[in-house]
Structure formats: structure tokens, C-alpha cells
Amino acid sequence: MKVPFLDLSLQHRALREPALAALAATYDATRFCLGKDVEDFEKNFGVTLGYPRVLGMNSGTAPLHVACMIAGFGPGDEVVTAPFTFISSAWGINYVGATPVFADIEEGTFNLDPARVAAAITPRTKGIIVVHLFGQPARMDEIMAIARRHQLFVIEDCAQAVGAKYRGAPVGIIGDAGTFSFYPTKNLGGCGEGGAFVSRREDVQTKARHIRVHGSDRRYYHDIVGGNFRMDGFQGALLNVKLPHLARWTARRQEIARRYLGGIKLADVRLPEQPAYGPSVFHQFTIRHPRRDTLREHLAKHEVGTDLIYPVPLHLQKCYAPLDRGAGSFPGAEQAAATCVSLPIFPELTDAQVDHVIATINTF
Numbered sequence: 001m002k003v004p005f006l007d008l009s010l011q012h013r014a015l016r017e018p019a020l021a022a023l024a025a026t027y028d029a030t031r032f033c034l035g036k037d038v039e040d041f042e043k044n045f046g047v048t049l050g051y052p053r054v055l056g057m058n059s060g061t062a063p064l065h066v067a068c069m070i071a072g073f074g075p076g077d078e079v080v081t082a083p084f085t086f087i088s089s090a091w092g093i094n095y096v097g098a099t100p101v102f103a104d105i106e107e108g109t110f111n112l113d114p115a116r117v118a119a120a121i122t123p124r125t126k127g128i129i130v131v132h133l134f135g136q137p138a139r140m141d142e143i144m145a146i147a148r149r150h151q152l153f154v155i156e157d158c159a160q161a162v163g164a165k166y167r168g169a170p171v172g173i174i175g176d177a178g179t180f181s182f183y184p185t186k187n188l189g190g191c192g193e194g195g196a197f198v199s200r201r202e203d204v205q206t207k208a209r210h211i212r213v214h215g216s217d218r219r220y221y222h223d224i225v226g227g228n229f230r231m232d233g234f235q236g237a238l239l240n241v242k243l244p245h246l247a248r249w250t251a252r253r254q255e256i257a258r259r260y261l262g263g264i265k266l267a268d269v270r271l272p273e274q275p276a277y278g279p280s281v282f283h284q285f286t287i288r289h290p291r292r293d294t295l296r297e298h299l300a301k302h303e304v305g306t307d308l309i310y311p312v313p314l315h316l317q318k319c320y321a322p323l324d325r326g327a328g329s330f331p332g333a334e335q336a337a338a339t340c341v342s343l344p345i346f347p348e349l350t351d352a353q354v355d356h357v358i359a360t361i362n363t364f
């Protein structure tokens, strides 16, 4: 039985008619940059997931950049973030001339270890970028306590955690700014690039709204330095078609995860921890095994697709060689990169496919 790691065609085939109708309406109305479709999406996203204000942007990297601009990070400033994440979590820090400082992750959740964050704080630290990796909320209580103690600006990278809650609160509005990605492979994926910015702070949201459109509130009057971070109309239209299905898709991801958690019995496998403070929305289901590469080969032989997310931690990427944090600097992240393997977990998987993955792992 074939089990692809991810197959986007199933979801897009099922939604083909409403999606193409929505795109056609946007085309006919020439609503190409922001506009009604994006405004509708911002409203719907906010109402559905519990955000007071939402701004559609043109990628998940964009709102991270915007958040770093608003935070006022700059040359000489340090911003603490995780070394085990997608590289984009850290880019915004570089874009504004500040310096990324990594703090190691905890083993069970792959997320920032608050004790390591506290230890990474120096007089130059201005902020923290928390990543809710693989859909699993990070330990926000402890991280916010550190931020309050040192007056730090907290950005939540929710690119993989759309719909996730931490102690009942939607991720993204616990810190000062929250960011989402609608890259096609994310839990809520567009047909192209897309992202969103949220904040519980009206001042932060207003600034982000101006920065998104060249630092302007009134056309051709530019009060602050901004850029072009606008979501396009087609993405808004498409995401409006998909959003009503997100709760069902998330529930299905969680159901598949429960099946994996209950079924995988292979010795030496480390399953992802399930902390009570915030259930994962399972963007990825990532396990660890000391012989990860051979396990992957075994799965491939039985037609099960897997992926390495992520094979190289940020501090060991060539682009961050100037930070001079060599091998051994963050053993938690390095160990995760060396032993992790992500299993198929998209909503359209059948129970039989999931059971095939489990049986294949258990016979390794």
C-alpha cells in the first residue's frame, strides 16, 4: 500500500469547483492586491480562530520581518530564538540588522526550553521569537515571565500552529505579535504564497497595517518606513473557501496522531510528548529513532513516504557560520536533527494507510 508523505492534490481536487469559482469572481472584479476577498478572509480568520485583528500578508516570512521592524530590533540587539525550526523563524532578526541568539530546545516537544532562554538573556537582548513547532504550542507561561522580567518583545511564529491553543488562548496573541504562513503545505495552505499578522495590541496592529502598505495610511503619504507585504486577492478568495474546513482537517490530523501514538510500539522510538497545556494541531508527526536513516529506508521499501524536518539546525547552517556557534553548541537541537523523522499526517490519509505506516514501523 502506497502512503505518500504529503499529497496536496486530494484536497484541491475536492475543492476544485468552489475554489475556481472564487478565483474567477476575484478575477472578474480585478481585486488583485488586498481588497474585499482579503478583508473577508481577515474577518473570517479572526472570528473562526479568536483573533481581534488580522492582517493578510504575502508570505509567512513577511509578518516575521514586519514584527521585527515594529519591535525596533536593530544593530547590536540580540533576539533569542530556537535553533531547531525552519530558517525563516530567524530571518527577520537579520533583516533589521539585529543578531539571532539561539537557545536550545527541550526533548519532548522540540520547542524552546524556557530555562535555556533565561540563560541566553544578556543586557543586549531585546526580544524572543517563539516557534510553535510542528503545531505544538511552546511553554508560553514561562517564556512570557522571562520576557516581562527583562521587558522583551515576544513574537510567536505560528506558521505551523494555525488553530492551536495554549491554555485555551489562541497562539499568536499571547506575546506582542503573532505570525502565520499559508504556504501550500501548511495546515491551511493557499495556492501560492500567503501569511498573516496578528496582535492583541492595537498599537502594534496599527503599525503593522501601515508597514504592510509602504508605511502609509493615506496613499502617497508615508509616515514610517514600510514595504510591500500585501496579501493578493486570489489568496484571500481561495483561503475563504478553505477556512471553513480547517476545524475538520485539524481534528483529522489529531485523530491520525492518536492512532500513531497508540499504535507505534517499536522499541527505541521516542514519540512526541503530549503536554496538557496545549494540544498539538500536528502540522508534523515527528518521531525519533537512533537508527533513523535505516528506519526511513525500511519505510520507503514499504512505500511509506517520510521527510527529514529538519536535517540541519540553524546554528550549523552556512549562513550562520559568522555567529560562531559550532557543533556541540546546542546538543538538544543537534540530537533532534540527527534522530528525527516525520511521518505522513495530512487529513486525507485513510485509516488503512495510517495502519500500514504503524505496522511497517513495528516490524522494523
Ligand SMILES: *Cc1c(COP(=O)(O)O)cnc(C)c1O
Pocket (backbone or CB within 6 Å): 059, 060, 061, 062, 085, 086, 088, 089, 131, 157, 159, 160, 181, 182, 183, 193, 194, 195
Ligand atoms: C513555513 C514557515 C515559515 C515561513 O513561511 P513562508 O510562508 O514560507 O514564508 C516560518 N516559520 C516556520 C516555522 C515555518 O514553518
